[in-house]
Amino acid sequence: MRIGLVGFGFGGQKFHLPYIQAVPDWEIAGVVTRSPQRRAELAAAAAGVPAVDDLDALIDLGVDAVVITTPPQTRRELVLRALARGVHVVADKPFAPDAQVAREMAAAAEQAGRLLTVFHNRRWDTDLRTAAEVLADGAIGTPWRAVNRFDLDEPGTLEVGPAHGLLRDLGSHLVDQMTHLFGPVARVDAHLDLVEVEGHQVDAGFVVALHHASGVHSTVSASKINHLAERELVLWGSQGAYTSRMRDVQTDAILRGEHPATAADWGREQPERWGVLHTADGARPVPSAAGDYAEFYRRLHASVAEGAPLAVLLDEAIHTVEITDAARLSALEGRTVELR
Template identity: 70%
Template sequence: MRIGLVGFGFGGRRFHLPYIQAAEAWELVGVVTRSAARRAELAEDAPGVPAVDDLEALLDRGVDVVVITTPPETRRELVLAALARGVHVVADKPFAPTADGGRELAAAAREAGLLLTVFHNRRWDTDLRTLAGVLESGELGPVRRAVSRFDVDEPDTLEAGPAHGLLRDLGSHQVDQMTHLFGSVVRVDAHLDHVRVDGQDVDAGYVLGLHHRDGVFSQVTASKVFHLTERELTIHAERGSYVSRMTDVQTEQILAGEHPGTAENWGVEDEERWGVISTAAGRRAVPSAVGDYAEFYRELHAALAAGRGFSVTLEQAVHTLEILDAARTADAEGRSVPL
């Protein structure tokens, strides 16, 4: 199948192109970027793949799927334009600024009879895949509580504007991870940390309390401004606990110049950072699973080839937006918000 990439900033270059290449089933037929510097980077990273000026030029080359990686405020129009041309769409997160915006795009995709999905690639994070294996084993029994913490020391990357903020960015991923593992959410508590960026208030940190329909309570927390870089996944369950402090393995490998299609031990955490299960029988380390964002593109290709739905559904993506909307309301009004 033929795929095109719209946007070649940090996300397009580091979080999409290498994994499209590693998935191997796709033919990349073009990348939308007008920047001379980015065109030079494309020529280095993907020799022979042409750069084009805009979405229409890319669609004219004949594509089955387009991947929209441009800034959030531009995505609505690009998604609608691609759907109008009869092309399936992968939208970066957040694929809309609010749940109502997400429902609009979902309705457009249903009307067109096309697949629209969201790049929730962090379902394939190394630490999350390892945790999923622990839960699937049943060793710990039913989960009572979960904590997902993702602190990064990146204050200079905060952007101002109604479509930005850490909650919409990293929060989209963390919320999707928790609902992927524990199901839908019925009530949301939240506290947001705000800072001033270019004269505007921007959320630079958050703590969310998610009450899942099946009884699990998960806490999702992250920050960009406290000079701390650390990840944590903690599970409290009927027969014990699991604690992981793995790193952002794949991102570190990409930034070190490695490629998911060629690197040895791609997406595998070093043994000294493996997670630990604690039960009445004692404590033991759990070997790292393999994290690989290319699985998103492999599974997408398989779903389209078979004419079936994709695992990252629009219903799930809209539910993530509903939770983010509720979190902003909970913080602003100082109350729990039911869904």
């Protein structure tokens, strides 16, 4: 089946193209980019794949699905146009600036009879996959609490504007990770680190407390301008705890020039950085699971070709936007926000 990329910036190049290439069931039909530099980069990364000027030109090449990787403020228009043209759509995160727009796009997909999903690829992060195995094994008993922290030393990449901010960006991933592990969220408390950039108040950091309907309490946090680069994932349960400080394994490998289609033992952390399980029997390292963002595209193909369930359901993606909406409201009004 044929798939096209709309946009070829850092995300298109590093988080989408290599993982589509790693799934032989997909043929890359073309990429939308007008930049001469991006077109040269495309020729180097995917020889023979044509570059076109816009979404309609891409669809005219003949595609089953398109991936929208352009900036957030362009998301709605491009998703709606692609659905109207009759193709399946993958939207990058943040899915929408608010839940109302997310529901509008979901309704358009239903009306068009086409699949719409969101690239919450960090469900397949190495640390999260390992933590999911710890939970599935019952190693810590009944889960009680979790902390999920992802600090970045990238002040120059903070996006500004009404559709931007770190909460909607990286926060979408961290929230999705926690709902993926512990289920829907009933209420939210949040704090935002607000800074003024180019005349806009934008969140450069956040802490969000999620009260899951399952009874688990999780906290997600991140920063981008504080010159701190660390990851931390901690789980507490009735029989013990699990701690992890694994790196962003797949992204690090991509930036080293490795490729998921050819690298050996893709997506595993080195033993010296494995997480640690703490129980009455003592502390022991837990071998790294294999993270693999290509799984998103394998499952997308199965959904389009065979009618299998999507890896990221629209209701889940909308709930993530509802949570980030609630977090922003909680921070700005200084109160707990309950979700329906």
